[in-house]
Amino acid sequence: xxxxxxxxxxxxxxxxxxxxxxxxxxxxxxxxxxxxxxxxxxxxxxxxxxxxxxxxxxxxxxxxxxxxxxxxxxxxxxxxxxxxxxxxxxxxxxxxxxxxxxxxxxxxxxxxxxxxxxxxxxxxxxxxxxxxxxxxxxxxxxxxxxxxxxxxxxxxxxxxxxxxxxxxxxxxxxxxxxxxxxxxxxxxxxxxxxxxxxxxxxxxxxxxxxxxxxxxxxxxxxxxxxxxxxxx
Amino acid sequence: xxxxxxxxxxxxxxxxxxxxxxxxxxxxxxxxxxxxxxxxxxxxxxxxxxxxxxxxxxxxxxxxxxxxxxxxxxxxxxxxxxxxxxxxxxxxxxxxxxxxxxxxxxxxxxxxxxxxx
Numbered sequence: 001x002x003x004x005x006x007x008x009x010x011x012x013x014x015x016x017x018x019x020x021x022x023x024x025x026x027x028x029x030x031x032x033x034x035x036x037x038x039x040x041x042x043x044x045x046x047x048x049x050x051x052x053x054x055x056x057x058x059x060x061x062x063x064x065x066x067x068x069x070x071x072x073x074x075x076x077x078x079x080x081x082x083x084x085x086x087x088x089x090x091x092x093x094x095x096x097x098x099x100x101x102x103x104x105x106x107x108x109x110x111x112x113x114x115x116x117x118x119x120x121x122x123x124x125x126x127x128x129x130x131x132x133x134x135x136x137x138x139x140x141x142x143x144x145x146x147x148x149x150x151x152x153x154x155x156x157x158x159x160x161x162x163x164x165x166x167x168x169x170x171x172x173x174x175x176x177x178x179x180x181x182x183x184x185x186x187x188x189x190x191x192x193x194x195x196x197x198x199x200x201x202x203x204x205x206x207x208x209x210x211x212x213x214x215x216x217x218x219x220x221x222x223x224x225x226x227x228x229x230x231x232x
Numbered sequence: 233x234x235x236x237x238x239x240x241x242x243x244x245x246x247x248x249x250x251x252x253x254x255x256x257x258x259x260x261x262x263x264x265x266x267x268x269x270x271x272x273x274x275x276x277x278x279x280x281x282x283x284x285x286x287x288x289x290x291x292x293x294x295x296x297x298x299x300x301x302x303x304x305x306x307x308x309x310x311x312x313x314x315x316x317x318x319x320x321x322x323x324x325x326x327x328x329x330x331x332x333x334x335x336x337x338x339x340x341x342x343x344x345x346x347x348x349x
Binding site for chain 2: 013016017019020021023024025027028042046092093129132155156
């Protein structure tokens with residue numbers, strides 16, 4: 001019970017941050033002239049990200065009901081869609097995103113919405129933790145009968161306690177990440193829960209100049225048939 | 233001169249805007265760059281400081297500042313979403329605490345007028 005309350009507190013704190021920013025932007029709006037449009041778009045972007053986090057938390061509650069169907073998902077299409085949505089945020093923070101695809105398997109077995117959220121949360125983490133003017137990397141490649149999506153950032157390394165928890169497969173509660181503050185780990189918590197639901201595995205590699213987060217997804221059998229048809 | 237320290241760029245801009253025009257102001261996203269700036273001789277009249285920062289946090293910076301004679305007396309306003317008691321922080325030169333979810337630009341500006349007019 002105590003752990004659950006801690007988790008709720010951390011999640012509440014994380015969601016309070018974008019709301020506080022929105023409030024300050026709203027105060028600034030009447031003083032705006034030419035920069036008013038920029039502020040308005042910042043307000044929309046910040047609120048949309050907060051709404052997405054709330055929606056993801058609501059989805060976690062519904063995972064037990066098994067409402068999210070597993071289906072063949074085109075992995076590059078999802079990566080393209082997420083990176084396209086977050087491109088403005090990378091630009092806004094003066095950080096870059098490099099995308100590298102080398103996977104031959106086109107389809108994975110997943111739920112598209114949940115996979116979208118996993119990649120989204122990893123990329124938002126990368127934006128937050130990458131050093132100024134650095135470039136995060138999103139790579140997709142085949143890996144031992146699976147497709148591996150990796151998001152690499154260049155900033156402070158992930159605390160070893162969180163790395164250990166991820167090594168066990170998933171994060172049970174959102175926890176405060178002391179060395180990587182600003183995010184309480186809510187994104188990692190969400191991503192690991194969604195991955196677990198999809199029978200995918202998530203993990204992290206600690207580098208001395210940053211962290212790589214990855215998710216391994218099973219290749220869809222329909223993908224094999226599709227590839228076979230193309231070749232023949 | 234005022235230092236605004238917050239790792240959230242948008243929040244930092246909002247705080248800087250509330251300080252008002254005509255005030256010399258430097259923005260920082262982390263504690264290390266604050267100490268680097270101070271090491272080059274830039275001593276602010278007021279610091280508006282977030283606590284949860286990338287790398288060393290605001291408490292670490294408070295400890296650093298209070299340990300040097302030239303920075304020990306700098307008035308500091310904590311701008312945070314945490315619940316912090318000001319009594320415990322006054323020994324670090326903290327003159328006020330603004331809660332991010334309830335503060336107004338006028339409150340920020342009044343600290344500026346008081347400590348860095």
